[in-house]
Amino acid sequence: MSLLNDLFAKPLDPGYEDAAARRRAAGERPTSERTWRSPALAVGLVALGLLLTMAVLQVRNTASVVSSERQGLIEQIHNEDARVSRLQGEVSALEGEIGELENDLLQNSAAGQQTREEVESLQATTGAIAVTGPGVVVTVDNAEEQSAEDGTDRVLDLDLRQVVNGLWAAGAEAVAINGQRITPLSAIRSAQDVIQINYRPMNAPYEVSAIGDPRSLARDFGDGSGGQWLRTIAASSGIRFDVSSDESLTLPAGNTPLAFATPWEGAP
Amino acid sequence: MIPLAGLLAGILAGLYFDVSVPLELQPYLPIAIVAALDAVFGGIRAVIEGIFNDKVFVVSFIANVLIAAFIVFLGDQLGVGSQLSTAVIVVLGIRIFTNVATIRRHIFHA
Numbered sequence: 371m372s373l374l375n376d377l378f379a380k381p382l383d384p385g386y387e388d389a390a391a392r393r394r395a396a397g398e399r400p401t402s403e404r405t406w407r408s409p410a411l412a413v414g415l416v417a418l419g420l421l422l423t424m425a426v427l428q429v430r431n432t433a434s435v436v437s438s439e440r441q442g443l444i445e446q447i448h449n450e451d452a453r454v455s456r457l458q459g460e461v462s463a464l465e466g467e468i469g470e471l472e473n474d475l476l477q478n479s480a481a482g483q484q485t486r487e488e489v490e491s492l493q494a495t496t497g498a499i500a501v502t503g504p505g506v507v508v509t510v511d512n513a514e515e516q517s518a519e520d521g522t523d524r525v526l527d528l529d530l531r532q533v534v535n536g537l538w539a540a541g542a543e544a545v546a547i548n549g550q551r552i553t554p555l556s557a558i559r560s561a562q563d564v565i566q567i568n569y570r571p572m573n574a575p576y577e578v579s580a581i582g583d584p585r586s587l588a589r590d591f592g593d594g595s596g597g598q599w600l601r602t603i604a605a606s607s608g609i610r611f612d613v614s615s616d617e618s619l620t621l622p623a624g625n626t627p628l629a630f631a632t633p634w635e636g637a638p
Numbered sequence: 639m640i641p642l643a644g645l646l647a648g649i650l651a652g653l654y655f656d657v658s659v660p661l662e663l664q665p666y667l668p669i670a671i672v673a674a675l676d677a678v679f680g681g682i683r684a685v686i687e688g689i690f691n692d693k694v695f696v697v698s699f700i701a702n703v704l705i706a707a708f709i710v711f712l713g714d715q716l717g718v719g720s721q722l723s724t725a726v727i728v729v730l731g732i733r734i735f736t737n738v739a740t741i742r743r744h745i746f747h748a
Contacts, residue, residue, distance in 0.1 A: 419648020
């Protein structure tokens with residue numbers, strides 16, 4: 371501990387004492403006028419000022435570089451988001467155009483008419499076109515007071531999967547969450563605590579709309595696994611939910627193009 | 639008056655020329671600053687106690703900065719750079735605090 375003791379007891383450079391003792395021995399005062407006019411002192415203080423200024427400027431410059439980098443990244447994210455939205459709009463417009471052209475072609479013959487109806491019903495089932503009809507809306511929201519550190523009082527992707535499964539089991543014919551149609555290719559998953567549906571991030575509250583018989587759908591959902599699941603998590607973690615019937619719901623088309631799978635010609 | 643003018647000239651020169659620290663020297667800047675502050679507070683205390691000496695001040699200032707930077711450089715080469723920086727900061731920090739406390743006692747007599 372003698373090192374630390376030394377440090378506390380003699381914080382002043384011993385050189386000062388020695389120099390003062392030498393001067394006293396020579397009959398001079400330790401600090402004289404000459405001390406203050408010394409060029410070495412002036413040069414030392416110039417160096418000190420330079421050093422401090424350099425350090426301050428250095429910190430300022432680094433901070434501005436970091437914040438401008440951040441700004442650039444944020445801008446890039448916004449730009450790419452806008453580009454994705456634009457491209458998706460383009461895809462929807464082109465899909466609409468394809469549908470119209472198909473209709474025009476098939477309208478001309480009776481067999482064509484029948485094919486068109488068949489295609490439309492298949493498209494409605496697979497979620498390739500928008501559908502409308504009566505149904506129910508299940509709204510699920512995070513707990514009012516979010517205090518649990520493990521996030522159990524927030525809606526999880528698992529909860530939404532249970533709700534969607536419950537709705538299918540209760541006879542729903544088409545389901546969408548916050549305007550994202552659930553198709554055979556949809557994924558409900560969470561990435562970094564954000565629920566993603568069709569790879570689009572979603573925020574609470576989650577509105578799960580389902581088209582089906584408005585009376586039996588709501589009842590069967592409430593009695594089935596989906597309703598049970600919601601009641602359990604509502605009781606255990608304060609998650610809020612609400613089931614309401616709606617006379618007319620419109621669910622958008624899902625964006626699920628197939629890139630690799632093609633119909634098998636040998637199908638019965 | 640002359641030392642104050644020197645300090646001011648240094649600050650102005652730094653602002654005017656906008657000198658930036660070379661990238662290789664940047665890790666040593668914080669340590670150099672702390673070492674310089676130690677020399678400065680030691681000098682102020684010596685002034686108050688009437689034993690200030692220009693040569694001791696300048697030599698301790700320059701030597702402190704260079705030795706502190708060298709210790710960190712050595713630590714970097716040996717892979718213990720951050721630990722050695724911490725050690726230097728602790729030692730110099732204690733000295734700065736004790737010197738400032740003494741200065742405070744001299745000024746306020748408390």
